[in-house]
Amino acid sequence: MSTAMQDRDFHFTREHFEYFRRLSQDYSGIVVADNKYEMFYSRLTKRLRQLRLTSFDDYVDYLKKNKETEFTHFINALTTNLTSFFRENHHFQFLSNQVIPALMERNQRRISIWSAGCSIGEETYSIAMTLAEAAQEYNFTWEILATDIDTEVLGQARQGVYQLERVKNIPMNIKKRWFLKGKGSNEGYAKVSSELKKNIRFEQLNLIRDFGFKKTFDVIFCRNVVIYFDRNTKTDLVRKFAGCLSNDGYLILGHSESLHGISEQFRSIGNTIYARV
Ligand SMILES: C[S@@+](CC[C@H](N)C(=O)[O-])C[C@H]1O[C@@H](n2cnc3c(N)ncnc32)[C@H](O)[C@@H]1O
Structure with missing residues (x-):
């Protein structure tokens, strides 16, 4: 060389x-x-x-x-694993203000969400808190599949232990319900409660390969991942996503990502949220 x-x-x-x-x-x-x-x-x-x-x-x-x-x-x-709790908060508001009420209206009592490219789990637990909070008001059960290609970040996500600095912007009432504050040698850290974790499955999955499962999700979060992919890879992935979303399902991308000219299976409803058509 x-x-x-x-x-x-x-x-x-x-x-x-x-x-x-x-x-x-x-x-x-x-x-x-x-x-x-x-x-x-x-x-x-x-x-x-x-x-x-x-x-x-x-x-x-x-x-x-x-x-x-x-x-x-x-x-x-x-890999680039940058993430944070309630990053792009409008997506979590969309979930609690629109998706969940609409599903309840249709009498669907189980909600299934995929956090694809979940990094260290902050996106996943933000979805989980949104669902768990709403489940106190409505009567439904939920599950989340959280995946990433990077096994190191997945290990951290599974642990669900974060420096207090990282959880500081989560509203206090929500944080109190779903986190345990560390004491002694765990001082300075907060741990996600097992109550929240029990409905989440973390798995390694490479998005550019076949998914290897037949599942139907109500919403797929795949935010700040496809930005690194070329057009063909992106087109292929979006086609696979369409295949495992419910008829009224949504695909949510990151703030600088778009499906413009990539797929006719989705229509934009604003804020990088796409409805399956
Ligand atoms: C910038 S992070 C985004 C984290 C989170 N979705 C968010 O928006 O806060 C991108 C994540 O995508 C993952 N990733 C990159 N290529 C992937 C692939 N081919 N399959 C699965 N995950 C991938 C990276 O490991 C990284 O954790």
Whole structure:
């Protein structure tokens, strides 16, 4: 490999970068822009150190020889997991003010939601709190499937333990009902109550592969995920989503994502919320 960058602990070339970004795109659908060169270097360097490897050439060999096990670490290192509780709050308001009352009106007593690309679980627990709060008013049961490609963030999501700083914007009455404040060695942390967790299943799932299940959801949250995918990957994914949404189901995307020119199976109803047609 050639064209080395200077002043680095490890020899990292344009060829290494191209190899890694091709792998990333083929496996996860995530298209990696040119300006991610430095990010790749710093994130993958951490992995080299963990493995006590001394060069990126060795890491390429290692990846080839240990595809099954190393790929997970490789992808974990490269995903962007930014999230927060009640991020883009209008989506949770839409769920409680429109979706739930409409389902109750139709006498549907079980609500099923998919949090696709759930990261460390803050989106999932925001959905869960919205459902659990509404379930005190109406009489229904609910379940959430929460998935991500990244096994590390899924581990954190399953634990449901967050620094107090991260839960500070959740309204106090809601926080009191669904979180336990840590004491002693857990000081500074809040833990999601088991009551809230019991209806949630966290699973690893790569959105660009076949889903491997036949389920019907009332709402799919897939926010701030497809932004990293190319057009074909996005089109394919949205078609698969349409196939596992109920007839009156909704697909909710992130603030800078759109289905414009991507799918005729959905119509926009504003705020990056799409109704299945
Ligand atoms: C920026 S986070 C968004 C988290 C949350 N949905 C939100 O909006 O707050 C994007 C998540 O998508 C996941 N992701 C990326 N590519 C994926 C794929 N092919 N399959 C499943 N999850 C993927 C990443 O691991 C990451 O946790």
